Amino acid sequence: xxxDDYPLNFWYVAGRAEDFGRALKxxxxxxxxIVFYRREDGTPVALEDACPHRKLPLSKGxxxxxxxxxxxxxxxxxxxxxxxxxxxxxxxxxxxxxVISYPVAEKYGFVWIWPGDAALADPARLxxxxxxxxxxxxxxxxxxxxxxxxxxxxxxNLLDPSHVAWVHVTSFAGAGTDNxxxxxxxxxxxxxxxxxxxxxxxxxxxxQLMGFEGHCDRKQHYECRVPxxxxxxxxxxxxxxxxDDDALPEAAFVNFSYNFMTPVDADHTLYFWFQHRNxxxxxxxxSQRMFEGATMAFNEDKAVLEDVHxxxxxxxxxxLNLGLDAxxxxxxxxxxxAVTTERETLTA
Numbered sequence: 157x158x159x160d161d162y163p164l165n166f167w168y169v170a171g172r173a174e175d176f177g178r179a180l181k182x183x184x185x186x187x188x189x190i191v192f193y194r195r196e197d198g199t200p201v202a203l204e205d206a207c208p209h210r211k212l213p214l215s216k217g218x219x220x221x222x223x224x225x226x227x228x229x230x231x232x233x234x235x236x237x238x239x240x241x242x243x244x245x246x247x248x249x250x251x252x253x254x255v256i257s258y259p260v261a262e263k264y265g266f267v268w269i270w271p272g273d274a275a276l277a278d279p280a281r282l283x284x285x286x287x288x289x290x291x292x293x294x295x296x297x298x299x300x301x302x303x304x305x306x307x308x309x310x311x312x313n314l315l316d317p318s319h320v321a322w323v324h325v326t327s328f329a330g331a332g333t334d335n336x337x338x339x340x341x342x343x344x345x346x347x348x349x350x351x352x353x354x355x356x357x358x359x360x361x362x363x364q365l366m367g368f369e370g371h372c373d374r375k376q377h378y379e380c381r382v383p384x385x386x387x388x389x390x391x392x393x394x395x396x397x398x399x400d401d402d403a404l405p406e407a408a409f410v411n412f413s414y415n416f417m418t419p420v421d422a423d424h425t426l427y428f429w430f431q432h433r434n435x436x437x438x439x440x441x442x443s444q445r446m447f448e449g450a451t452m453a454f455n456e457d458k459a460v461l462e463d464v465h466x467x468x469x470x471x472x473x474x475x476l477n478l479g480l481d482a483x484x485x486x487x488x489x490x491x492x493x494a495v496t497t498e499r500e501t502l503t504a
Contacts, residue, residue, distance in 0.1 A: 162186050162419050163383040163494040164272030167282050169416040169428045172298045173265050176200055180224065182215035186271050187421045190258065191215040195222040200267045201235040204256035208239075214255070264288060265298050266416070266428065272498065283385055285414065287432065294437040296447040298430045303458050305465030307384055307417045307425040308491070312484035313457055314386035314415055315349050317376040320359075323460055327361040327453045332374070340483050345490060346381040349483035355395040361449050365442065366392050366409045367435060373398025380487045382494050386415040410434040413450065423465065429454070 170176075170185065170192065181192045182205050189205035191214050205213045207226040217227040223240060225232045231253060232241035239253035259270040259277035264285060270277035287293040303310060313319060320327075321334035332353035341348040353374040358366060366372065375398060377389035390411045391398065397405045404410070411433045418426040431450060436442045468475065477485065 161495050162271075163491060163498060165270070165276050165498055166272070166383045166494075167261065167268040167270055167277075168383070168418040169266045169426070170202065170260070170269040170418065171267055171426075172300060172428065173262060173267060175300075176267055178219065180215045180217070180219055182213060184420050185269065185426075186419055188271070189213065190269070191224070192260075192267070193219055193224070195235060200260045200262055202258040202260045202269050203233065203235070203237055204258075206255065207231055207233075208253050208255060265430075283381075283414075285432070287434075292434070292437050294433045294435065294439065294443055296431040296443045296450065298428060299447065299451055299454065301427040301454055301458060302420075303425045303427055303461055304423060305425060305461045306422055307419045308488060309461045309465055309468075310417045310425055310427060310457075311380050311384055311386060311487060312481070313461060314388065315347060315378050315380050315483040315487055316480055317349060317351065317378050318480045319460075323456050324361075324453045327449050327456075328359055332356050333359075333376070338480065338483070340486070342486055345494075346379060347483050347487040347490065348377060348379040350375065350377045352399050354398065358392055361453075362390065362392055362409070362411075365411070365433070365435070365446070368394050368407045371395040375401070378483070380483075382487075382490050384417040384419070384491075386413075386417070388413040388415065408434075411446075423469075427454070427458075 170183065176192050176194055178194055183190050183192060190202050191205040192200060192202050194200055203214060203224065205215050207214055207228060209231055210228060212226060212228045214224045214226060214233065218225045223232050223234050230243040231239055233255055234240050235257065237255040237257035239249055242249045242253065259274050261268045261279045261282060263282055268282060317338065318333060336351050336353050338349055338351050355371050356374060358372050372392045373395055375391035379387045391404065392409045393405050394407055411431055413429060413431050416428045420426060429450065431446050
């Protein structure tokens with residue numbers, strides 16, 4: 157339930173681009189100590205945060221040009237993890253003095269890390285975000301949140317359209333979110349839980365964003381992709397015009413919420429997100445309002461999920477699943493399959 161065994165041959169978000177600079181930044185990800193910095197040309201680096209001599213964290217050393225100098229005896233490492241200087245034995249740099257260098261990439265305003273087999277770290281496997289550079293689509297700022305729960309509780313939440321009726325009463329909730337039946341679509345690496353809710357009032361969060369008045373048809377599309385990327389798509393059309401994603405009316409308002417969960421350890425998660433809409437692209441007031449609304453809602457989720465994590469970890473009586481959990485349980489099986497496949501490959 158609270159595994160510290162993660163799919164590793166995938167890209168995960170380590171942080172927002174602005175979170176990394178010309179300073180050594182230590183992070184714990186996947187239960188590993190990692191230090192990040194930027195080279196003088198701005199490209200990011202991620203190294204094992206432990207000098208091989210006596211395991212002092214390299215983050216307690218100093219950045220010198222594009223290299224990291226250990227604060228104990230000056231062993232110096234380049235961005236590939238090679239020891240390039242050993243001041244106490246300048247003519248005999250230890251050949252075995254290396255640290256792990258993790259593949260990193262920068263895209264969509266995030267720095268990504270690949271914790272698995274470096275030979276498989278293809279940037280082409282980064283998520284594709286359609287319309288990201290389309291000037292007719294608007295974007296919010298990128299948000300970040302620390303959540304004291306296992307990352308799979310967050311993916312569970314992001315495959316559960318029903319919780320909004322109780323957790324997000326003043327934002328994402330709306331008529332039909334409590335009882336309209338859910339549909340599930342599953343692929344080899346993803347699960348989608350979705351429904352169209354016809355002819356209802358829009359929730360407060362979206363009422364001021366739609367370009368039309370009156371009741372709407374609403375689509376809730378909750379998708380999770382292995383290992384831990386969630387895409388929530390909200391569609392609003394004038395009542396009677398929804399139901400077909402491929403034939404939306406011109407007035408349709410479409411908003412994507414891209415969510416990226418990175419395990420810190422079995423009990424903590426880093427959560428990153430931004431929202432991407434098909435209207436009012438240059439309206440900064442709308443972007444700010446949407447960012448603040450999402451931040452409020454995700455903090456509501458945080459409060460619930462931290463208590464869920466504690467309650468499930470210390471459960472003294474049997475746990476009950478409901479029908480609404482079907483999508484989350486299917487996704488967990490996909491994650492387990494990815495972990496098992498990786499481990500079988502390593503032992504083959």
